[in-house]
Amino acid sequence: MSSVAKKVIAGDIRAVARLIRDIDDGMPEVREILKELYPATGNAYVLGITGSPGVGKSTLVDQIIHHMRRDNKTVGVLAVDPTSPFSGGAILGDRVRMQRHSMDNGVFIRSMATRGHFGGLTQSTRSAIDVLDAMGKDYIIVETVGVGQDEVDVVKSAHTTVIVVIPGMGDDIQAIKAGILETGDIFVINKADREGSDKTMSDLRLMIDMDRNKYEGGKWKPPILKTQAIFGKGVREFLEEVEKHRQYLLRTTGELQLRKKRNRVREELIDMIKKRLIEEVLENLTETGQFDEAIDSIVEGKIDPYSACDNLVLPAIGGFSGDPVKS
Amino acid sequence: MKSKKAIAKSRSVLGEGMGKKRHLRVMVAKPGLDGHDRGARIIARAFRDAGFEVVYSGLHQTPEEIVEAAIQEDVDMIGLSSLAGAHNYLFPRTIELLREKGADDIVVCGGGIIPDEDVPKLKRAGIIEIFTPGTTLDNIVQWVKENVKPR
Numbered sequence: 001m002s003s004v005a006k007k008v009i010a011g012d013i014r015a016v017a018r019l020i021r022d023i024d025d026g027m028p029e030v031r032e033i034l035k036e037l038y039p040a041t042g043n044a045y046v047l048g049i050t051g052s053p054g055v056g057k058s059t060l061v062d063q064i065i066h067h068m069r070r071d072n073k074t075v076g077v078l079a080v081d082p083t084s085p086f087s088g089g090a091i092l093g094d095r096v097r098m099q100r101h102s103m104d105n106g107v108f109i110r111s112m113a114t115r116g117h118f119g120g121l122t123q124s125t126r127s128a129i130d131v132l133d134a135m136g137k138d139y140i141i142v143e144t145v146g147v148g149q150d151e152v153d154v155v156k157s158a159h160t161t162v163i164v165v166i167p168g169m170g171d172d173i174q175a176i177k178a179g180i181l182e183t184g185d186i187f188v189i190n191k192a193d194r195e196g197s198d199k200t201m202s203d204l205r206l207m208i209d210m211d212r213n214k215y216e217g218g219k220w221k222p223p224i225l226k227t228q229a230i231f232g233k234g235v236r237e238f239l240e241e242v243e244k245h246r247q248y249l250l251r252t253t254g255e256l257q258l259r260k261k262r263n264r265v266r267e268e269l270i271d272m273i274k275k276r277l278i279e280e281v282l283e284n285l286t287e288t289g290q291f292d293e294a295i296d297s298i299v300e301g302k303i304d305p306y307s308a309c310d311n312l313v314l315p316a317i318g319g320f321s322g323d324p325v326k327s
Numbered sequence: 328m329k330s331k332k333a334i335a336k337s338r339s340v341l342g343e344g345m346g347k348k349r350h351l352r353v354m355v356a357k358p359g360l361d362g363h364d365r366g367a368r369i370i371a372r373a374f375r376d377a378g379f380e381v382v383y384s385g386l387h388q389t390p391e392e393i394v395e396a397a398i399q400e401d402v403d404m405i406g407l408s409s410l411a412g413a414h415n416y417l418f419p420r421t422i423e424l425l426r427e428k429g430a431d432d433i434v435v436c437g438g439g440i441i442p443d444e445d446v447p448k449l450k451r452a453g454i455i456e457i458f459t460p461g462t463t464l465d466n467i468v469q470w471v472k473e474n475v476k477p478r
Binding site (some may be wrong): 013014017018020021024025026083084086087088089090091092093095096097099102103108109110111113115 | 377384388428
């Protein structure tokens with residue numbers, strides 16, 4: 001086993017931090033390390049938390065950490081914030097709400113930027129989950145704003161998916177519904193002291209009941225909880241619901257499936273293949289200049305994009321041996 | 328075969344997050360009891376616009392908390408902001424802790440209301456640069472780009 005993998009399993013903070021950086025930066029050598037770490041994964045329970053900006057996700061996560069630490073559980077947090085599409089930079093501010101845990105060596109908090117395209121976030125976050133899992137964290141919390149397919153996929157890969165809303169989000173709830181509402185295992189109405197929390201509760205209840213069969217075929221009825229995370233209110237009850245959901249998963253899918261849920265493994269593998277193919281093929285095509293040549297040819301009207309695509313992709317995947325169309 | 332320049336251009340077309348590329352990660356931190364964070368926030372924003380990933384610490388951090396967070400976040404640089412006069416303790420202490428943790432490959436710069444006569448002392452303690460009032464955002468960003476490389 002490589003020294004990096006050994007250090008990660010031993011819980012070396014610097015090694016873990018560096019490895020997540022390497023994963024994020026797409027360093028190819030991490031693949032070997034992740035292979036070595038994989039047998040040490042599957043023990044952590046992954047909690048995905050999503051909701052619009054400003055609903056209090058980070059504050060809720062801070063409280064969850066607090067309670068988990070009181071129960072002597074170790075916690076890893078991956079807080080995902082958006083990258084600016086204009087500059088490629090990002091401000092990662094989720095830590096601000098969790099700083100009281102920074103001196104606790106049972107807690108590891110890492111901010112990640114969404115960065116780019118092609119499911120990169122999904123895969124790097126999953127790999128980062130594996131790293132925190134291998135380092136021995138009991139719980140891993142992944143926090144995202146849940147916009148965009150990548151982030152939905154990240155949250156979906158959690159054992160328990162939590163959707164956080166605030167009172168008065170009538171229309172926004174409809175917006176969440178498109179794509180992610182169906183993936184919620186637990187719903188939280190945070191800032192519940194605000195006006196309209198009862199209405200939000202009944203709106204949500206109605207929507208969830210209408211979609212009932214989508215939640216684990218109707219066997220799991222997603223609870224809706226009111227919290228005031230900033231005062232720590234409702235957090236204990238929330239964690240009880242998480243435990244109930246874990247028990248439910250254990251009952252219905254069993255220990256092994258809980259560790260490596262078949263659907264999740266399938267989706268992970270698809271993402272991995274997609275990313276790898278894009279990386280290998282597209283990188284190579286740009287390095288050799290073929291990609292630019294093809295663009296020129298299409299612009300100059302020498303070839304149509306469909307044929308150009310055939311010419312680029314088929315040889316790269318070994319499925320085509322004919323002469324490429326001359327340009 | 329296309330020129331190197333054309334290839335570089337097409338690489339950027341592929342977008343961020345593709346293939347291997349080191350992104351500069353920096354932390355903007357407010358040590359001590361100083362509550363004036365407007366400057367720190369503006370710097371954070373300027374760094375973001377320059378394409379860096381910026382971890383913001385929030386107010387009232389001890390050097391211990393800042394160093395621990397910087398290590399967990401694997402940043403390349405810590406930017407300390409102080410407008411309340413405690414920089415002569417807080418800045419060198421941050422360097423000391425980084426050394427203790429074997430993390431002194433993370434560089435530290437500072438900014439804020441810092442008297443000229445304190446600057447040489449802070450630099451001797453290991454702060455690589457101090458930015459005092461009047462420094463433009465462009466200057467700071469440019470300095471970081473030239474002097475701080477992703478590790």
